[in-house]
Structure formats: C-alpha cells, structure tokens
Amino acid sequence: MPTSTLHTQLLTFLSPSEIPADQAPFLLDQRKRYVSQNCLVVQPKSVENVQKIVRFCATNRIPITPQGGNTGTVGGSVAQSGIVLNVSKLNQIRNINLADNTITVDSGCILQNIQTAAAQVNRFFPLSLASEGSCQIGGNIATNAGGLNVLRYGTMRDLVMGLEIVLPNGEIVSHLPPLHKNTTAYELKHLFIGSEGTLGIITGATLKLFAPPQTIATAWIGVESIQAAVQLLSLVKNHFAERLCSFELISEFSLHISAQHSHITPPTQSAWHILLELTDSLKRDDLGDLLAEFLYQNHYENSVLAQSEQERQDLWTLRENISASQRALGANIKHDIAVPIVNVADFVANCSAELLQKYPEMQLVVFGHLGDGSLHYNTFLPVKNNDVYQYEDAINTVVYHHVIAQNGTIAAEHGIGSLKKHWLHTVRTPDEIALMRAIKAQLDPHGLFNPNKLLPSD
Known part of the structure; x- marks a missing residue:
C-alpha cells in the first residue's frame, strides 16, 4: 500500500527507561507498567487502509492490538508481538445532524474535539473524563467509558447510536445512519461496545447530542x-x-x-x-x-x-x-469498582477495616461517582514504587472479596485489559465466560485481535 497513506515504525524495547520519549505514547501504558514488545506500530489514514492491514494480518496470522489515545489503566492497548494499529490519524468529524441531534466521527477523534465541535453548533456531548484532552472516542467506546455525567446521560453504551467496525476478516459492518428505533434482530453494536478491541476495530461512530446546559x-x-x-x-x-x-x-x-x-x-x-x-x-x-x-x-x-x-x-x-495528587504518595494498587449504591457504605467500612488490620500503615484514597455506585478505591503502602506490586494479589483478594460480597463488579469503567483478566471468573459464571469465548471464536477464529486481553487464559 502507498507509503503516503501509512506510517509505520518497528519498535522493540525491554523496559520503560529504554523507550525514546517520542515513541513512549505508542508503547508505554499510562501507568508505565506495561510495555509493547517486538511490534510494528501502524497508523492508517483511511478506513480502507485499516481493512487492508487487517486482511494482510489475517492471511499471515499476525496479531493486531488496536490502540486509540493509549490512556487506559489496565494494559489493554499494549502488544507482545505483531502490530499496534493506532487509529489516531482517523480523526475527522464526518457529519453533524441537528435534526437527529447526532454527530458522526472517526474513531481517532479526541474526545475534547468532539465536545468542541458539538458546542460550535450549540449542542452538548456529555461524556467527560479527566483524560478528555487526549483520549479518543474509539477507545471510549471499546471500554464503555463512564465519567462524570453518567448519572444523567449514561455510559458510552447509552450515547452510541451507530458504529462502523472492521471485523477480523477485514470486512466492514457499518450502521451509522441515526435510527432512533430499529428492532430488526440482534443489536450488534452492543457486542463491540466494551469489547476492548477483541472482536473488531471501531473506525467510526454516530453519537447522541443534547441541548447544552444554560x-x-x-x-x-x-x-x-x-x-x-x-x-x-x-x-x-x-x-x-x-x-x-x-x-x-x-x-x-x-x-x-x-x-x-x-x-x-x-x-x-x-x-x-x-x-x-x-x-x-x-x-x-x-x-x-x-x-x-x-x-x-x-x-x-x-x-x-x-x-x-x-x-x-x-x-x-x-x-x-x-x-494527580496521589503521585506524591508513590506507587499504588488501584481499584475501579462498583457496587449497588445502597451497599457503598458497607463496602468501604468492611473492606477498609480488613485492609488496615492487615496493613496498618496503608493509606486509602477513596473517591468516585457515588451517583452511579462506582468508586476509585486506591491503596498505598510505604514501600518503593515497584515493590508495591508484590502485595497486589493479596490486596486485590481482600478488595474483590468485599466487592463480590456486596454484589458488585471489579471493573466499573476502565475495563479488564491485561490487568484483571485472571479475576474475571469472580464476577462472571463459567457459562458466561464460555459464551464470550464462543463469540470471540466465531468472529476471530485465529485469536488475532487484541490477544491475551479481557478473557482469562484457557
């Protein structure tokens, strides 16, 4: 394919300290915990080139790791081999439809740019995140992002009217027209919202707009x-x-x-x-x-x-x-959890009591979206930065035990990625995981799309 429409770099590093600053945005996750290895970074400039890349990789059994703004916290957009398919150059506002109150965008559009485009026509796009100046809408959709306004407007699942997706065989499924009602069989877009790039690559989306707050x-x-x-x-x-x-x-x-x-x-x-x-x-x-x-x-x-x-x-x-202020406390074990709102107080009291009994010097930073029951429950120990991870499984065992006791979930809005996949069985039944594996096998029979993410290893 023409080099003018595709930018690539072959990148191989062993540790965060070895990565040049200009390449770190593609290879190093936000928390500087996961590093992509032995991979080619590809930045297509058109949907057609995404299809060509996917078809080539499917033919040659090359793994593909989709990547947007790389602002995730669970290692969902780092690769151990193959290619990192970064969609940042797919960043156009395709259409604004005031009659249907929608905006259609490329998946590489930065969230803040979508907010601005909506505001310029006196409309409001309500997704609001701390990373909105750098995160991209495709990643927001792939992780079913929540943010500050879920209480009124819902998560990304509620804000998406239609998607354009490139499947693992290179074919495209596109349902971007803003249909407010459609009961023709399964609503396939919901398979891809929250799928973390394991089933397809989102290349476009039609999103709901609202009247701006006055x-x-x-x-x-x-x-x-x-x-x-x-x-x-x-x-x-x-x-x-x-x-x-x-x-x-x-x-x-x-x-x-x-x-x-x-x-x-x-x-x-x-x-x-x-x-x-x-x-x-x-x-x-x-x-x-x-x-x-x-x-x-x-x-x-x-x-x-x-x-x-x-x-x-x-x-x-x-x-x-x-x-940002937590960084002064050193490395930590973070938890992005949710429980029914009525159970939040019991979760915090019981979980905190057990953790502080086991780790008296632990500091707890607790905050979050009480309006929808989701919390950032972060734990700090007085140890050197990387040494904290030796306590991770023990701390997670305590936290997730109390989350499950309160009928909650271990991932409210950041997803599963690499970090939490071995905990998925605690909140999903064997039958549910088997069904997820069957869907994955049907769409991606060779397991090339974002391998070793989301679903636990066999």
Missing part, C-alpha cells in the same frame, strides 16, 4: 458518613429529578492531598464530601437558590455553593486533581 448550580457538601451521602443522593434525585448531573463522593484524605496539590483551601471540613451539580437546558436565575434552600431545609448546612464560574472550576479542580 444554567448550572454547583455545591460542595460536607457529610459525616457515606450513609448520609446516600440519603442526600436519594433526596436530590427525588427533588431535582433529571437536573442532577453529577454526584461525586470524596474522602477527607482525598480532599486533603488534592487541596495541597491544587493550592486551594478545602471548602468544608468533614469526614466525607459531596460535589454535586445540577444543570438545566433553560436559562433560569433561581436554580442556585432552590438548591441552597433544599440543602438548608434538609439540614445539610455544612455546604458551599459556587457563586461564580471560577468558584465552580475550583471545586471541580479539587475533585479532578485527586488522581
């Missing part, structure tokens, strides 16, 4: 317990209904390290904190007053309401900088 009310509330936070969530849902967009839980320690990192004074002093946001598509001057009155009447008086856009941004900076 009014925003943001509050930070200190609460004495998670139970009190859950009670507040129930009250807010009942009172403000669909206007509730975000409901974030933040522990005292998480706020402390973020405030230090961000040089922002904590808004409240309490054992736990809630950052909530209401939005309305209509301009109204009373939404903030209604929220203030609601909090006062329900005795949530340890609260701060943002009085300006700068104050709102400061509150969100405290939430979003928790991840």
Whole structure:
C-alpha cells in the first residue's frame, strides 16, 4: 500500500527507561507498567487502509492490538508481538445532524474535539473524563467509558447510536445512519461496545447530542458518613429529578492531598464530601437558590455553593486533581469498582477495616461517582514504587472479596485489559465466560485481535 497513506515504525524495547520519549505514547501504558514488545506500530489514514492491514494480518496470522489515545489503566492497548494499529490519524468529524441531534466521527477523534465541535453548533456531548484532552472516542467506546455525567446521560453504551467496525476478516459492518428505533434482530453494536478491541476495530461512530446546559448550580457538601451521602443522593434525585448531573463522593484524605496539590483551601471540613451539580437546558436565575434552600431545609448546612464560574472550576479542580495528587504518595494498587449504591457504605467500612488490620500503615484514597455506585478505591503502602506490586494479589483478594460480597463488579469503567483478566471468573459464571469465548471464536477464529486481553487464559 502507498507509503503516503501509512506510517509505520518497528519498535522493540525491554523496559520503560529504554523507550525514546517520542515513541513512549505508542508503547508505554499510562501507568508505565506495561510495555509493547517486538511490534510494528501502524497508523492508517483511511478506513480502507485499516481493512487492508487487517486482511494482510489475517492471511499471515499476525496479531493486531488496536490502540486509540493509549490512556487506559489496565494494559489493554499494549502488544507482545505483531502490530499496534493506532487509529489516531482517523480523526475527522464526518457529519453533524441537528435534526437527529447526532454527530458522526472517526474513531481517532479526541474526545475534547468532539465536545468542541458539538458546542460550535450549540449542542452538548456529555461524556467527560479527566483524560478528555487526549483520549479518543474509539477507545471510549471499546471500554464503555463512564465519567462524570453518567448519572444523567449514561455510559458510552447509552450515547452510541451507530458504529462502523472492521471485523477480523477485514470486512466492514457499518450502521451509522441515526435510527432512533430499529428492532430488526440482534443489536450488534452492543457486542463491540466494551469489547476492548477483541472482536473488531471501531473506525467510526454516530453519537447522541443534547441541548447544552444554560444554567448550572454547583455545591460542595460536607457529610459525616457515606450513609448520609446516600440519603442526600436519594433526596436530590427525588427533588431535582433529571437536573442532577453529577454526584461525586470524596474522602477527607482525598480532599486533603488534592487541596495541597491544587493550592486551594478545602471548602468544608468533614469526614466525607459531596460535589454535586445540577444543570438545566433553560436559562433560569433561581436554580442556585432552590438548591441552597433544599440543602438548608434538609439540614445539610455544612455546604458551599459556587457563586461564580471560577468558584465552580475550583471545586471541580479539587475533585479532578485527586488522581494527580496521589503521585506524591508513590506507587499504588488501584481499584475501579462498583457496587449497588445502597451497599457503598458497607463496602468501604468492611473492606477498609480488613485492609488496615492487615496493613496498618496503608493509606486509602477513596473517591468516585457515588451517583452511579462506582468508586476509585486506591491503596498505598510505604514501600518503593515497584515493590508495591508484590502485595497486589493479596490486596486485590481482600478488595474483590468485599466487592463480590456486596454484589458488585471489579471493573466499573476502565475495563479488564491485561490487568484483571485472571479475576474475571469472580464476577462472571463459567457459562458466561464460555459464551464470550464462543463469540470471540466465531468472529476471530485465529485469536488475532487484541490477544491475551479481557478473557482469562484457557
């Protein structure tokens, strides 16, 4: 195929320190834990070239690891051989359809660019992630990303109207027209949303757009317990209904390290904190007053309401900088888990008690999207960075035991990848895993697409 339409590099390294800075974005995962080896990085500039590459690899039994922005945290887009098929050069906005409230994009489009394109036509694309300046929509779809606005708008599974996918045989399945209803047999797009590149390569997507928020009310509330936070969530849902967009839980320690990192004074002093946001598509001057009155009447008086856009941004900076502020604590074992909202308090109490009994010097950073029951439950031990991983299986055993005891899941929004595949059996039955293997074998009989990811080894 013409070299003008394809960029390739043959890359072989053994450790993160050996990788040149300009090649690290393709080879090194975000947490600098996984390194691609013995692979060719390929960046096609058209869907047709994706098909040609896939057909060539299928004929020659060459493994393919699909890759977008490479912002994942579970080792899902690193390769041990074959090619890394990076879709970053497939990055065009194909169409904006205001009648159907949709935007059709290439899979390599950066999330923030999609948000901007929507805003330019007075529409809103609600997926919002800390990595939105670099993550790509194909990866967001392949991992069924969630983010800050799931409570109102849902996950990627709820935001995708249609997909264009290149299958492992090089053929293409395309259903991009914005059909709002379609009951013709199986809805195949849902096979690929959340499949982590193991069944096909997403090359295009049609996404839902919404009216942009015209009014925003943001509050930070200190609460004495998670139970009190859950009670507040129930009250807010009942009172403000669909206007509730975000409901974030933040522990005292998480706020402390973020405030230090961000040089922002904590808004409240309490054992736990809630950052909530209401939005309305209509301009109204009373939404903030209604929220203030609601909090006062329900005795949530340890609260701060943002009085300006700068104050709102400061509150969100405290939430979003928790991840960055953790780096000062050293390496850690992270957990991206979810349990039913009613069980969050019991999970945190029971799991934390057992971990601290076994590891008295452990520090816990707990925060996340209480509005949908998902938490970032991160553990830190006072050891050298890489030494922490010798404790990983033991710590995960404790955490996942308590997750399962509360009818939860070990992967809420980051996926399974390489990191968690050997834990999949704890949350999926043998019959479910067998069905997944059968689907994989039907679509990818030679196991070439993102091998050794998601499904546990036989």
